[in-house]
Amino acid sequence: MSPARPPGRRPGDADVTRHQILEAARATFAEAGFERATMRAIAGRAGVDPAxxxxxxxxxxxxxxxxxxxxxxxxALEPILTGPAPGMGERLARFYLQLATTPDSPVVSLFRAAATNDAAARMLREFIEHGLLGTAEDVLPYDRPRLRLALCATHLIGVVFGRSIVAVPEMTEPDVEELVALLAPALERYLTEPL
Amino acid sequence: MSPARPPGRRPGDADVTRHQILEAARATFAEAGFERATMRAIAGRAGVDPAxxxxxxxxxxxxxxxxxxxxxxxxALEPILTGPAPGMGERLARFYLQLATTPDSPVVSLFRAAATNDAAARMLREFIEHGLLGTAEDVLPYDRPRLRLALCATHLIGVVFGRSIVAVPEMTEPDVEELVALLAPALERYLTEPL
Structure with a gap:
């Protein structure tokens, strides 16, 4: 018995703790957006220490x-964006399409939510700004790294929209590797050549 | 008095008739999708002759x-896709972004609906297949015309998603002409160069 311990904390059961933290994080991000959701608030909701x-x-x-x-x-992005320039577009397309074109992909869920819910759109925007474009800014060795990755991201988001949401045959019939081959040159140009 | 005239038809008032037809068309497309919505059904709902x-x-x-x-x-697409190859990407980007980045653009409304409503997604898919890719098939003088325009469309849809729905600063800060200049080379390659 430890009355000082926050309610819900179950020491020794790391899976339960992780599950509580993830539940609390989802709820807090959905309410507050990415930027305003603090680690402290998530910890408080999960009943755990921020550390x-x-x-x-x-x-x-x-x-x-x-x-x-x-x-x-x-x-995920650092090895893609810091490896050799030849193949960078292909690596980015393959990573993203493998992630986003599985049944019930969480990427598609985030897009669907953002399309109709302003809070979800803000949450996705802030995550893209920090998590994706912020990584490009830190590691991509070319000028305007954020804009370069943003141009790639719009193309890939649109492909997933066409394939998984609207289901246009021209986007559903090719397999992932065929799409990678079609998209890679445009992505590589955005990432590595003069804009 | 003309008991044989369908209810709702008001001869001599073309604006009212057009309005009735457009209302009936929206409702019929939303219910039946693009392919199954017949001109006869729309005419019946509007109370006018199909002719x-x-x-x-x-x-x-x-x-x-x-x-x-x-x-x-x-x-709209025929002059873009049959004009000179140099500039084709620029013409397509400008046409689409001028259309899709105005406040309350109907393009954005269609995307929002498709993202969360299966009937709206099917309606949009069938319109893209017939109206957009069908036009490319008929007029674009390169192999695989439908796939070429589909690749352009995914990119442009993603840009509008990033600009008007998620509002990522990298997509909202450039004006339309700056975006056109960034996107045109990739679109022109898809439309005119070997895939």
Whole structure:
């Protein structure tokens, strides 16, 4: 018995704690958006110490990604954007399409929510700004790195819209590798050539 | 007094008739989708003769476009896709962004509806297949014309998603002509170069 321990904390059961943190994170991000959701608020809602969230999930964008069943954006994008320029478009297209074209992809859920709910749109915008474009700003070795990745992201978002939401045959019939081959040159140009 | 005249028809008042037809078309497309909505069904709902719809609006895709405050797809796309190859990407980007980035653009409304409503998604898919990709098939003088325009359309749809729905600063800060300059090379490559 420890009356000082926050309610809901169950030491020794890391899975339950992780689950509580992710539930609290989803709810807090949905209410407050990405920027205004503090690690302290999420910790308070989960009934855990903020240090425990850092221990399990690291930075806020990593927690957001985990709460929405997405890969950590920095860990995923850094090897794509710092590897050799030839192949960068192909690596980015493959990573994104493998993630976004599975049945019930969380990426598609986020897009559907953003299309009709202003709070979800703001949450997605702030995550894109921090998690995706912020990573490009830190690691992509070309001028205007945020704009470069934003141009790629719009193209890829549109492909997923055409494939998974509107289901236009020209986007549903090719398999992922065929789409990668079609898209890679345009993405690589955006990432690495003069804009 | 003419008991044989369908109810609602008001001869001599062309504006009222057009309005009735457009209302009936919107409702019928929303219920039945683009393909299954017949001109006869729309005429029946509007209380007019099918020939009158053809007289006012022409083909079904033209009626769909008018009912959703969009330009006629064939009339708009044909000069873009049959003009000189240099500048084709720029013409397509400018046409689409001028249309889709105005406040309350009907394009954005259609995307929002499609993202959360299966019937709206099917309606949009069938219109894209017939109105947009069908026009490309008929007039674009390169192989795989439908796929070429579909690749452009996904990119442009994603830009509008990033600009008007998610509002990522990298997509909201440039004006339309700056975006046109950024996007035109990728679109022109899709339209005119080997895929």
């Amino acid at each position: 425990l969230i850092h221990h399990h999930f690291g930075a806020k964008e990593s927690l957001f990604a985990a709460a929405h069943r997405l890969p950590d954006p920095r860990a | 009158l719809i053809h007289h006012h609006f022409g083909a079904k895709e033209s009626l769909f476009a008018a009912a959703h405050r969009l330009p006629d797809p064939r009339a």
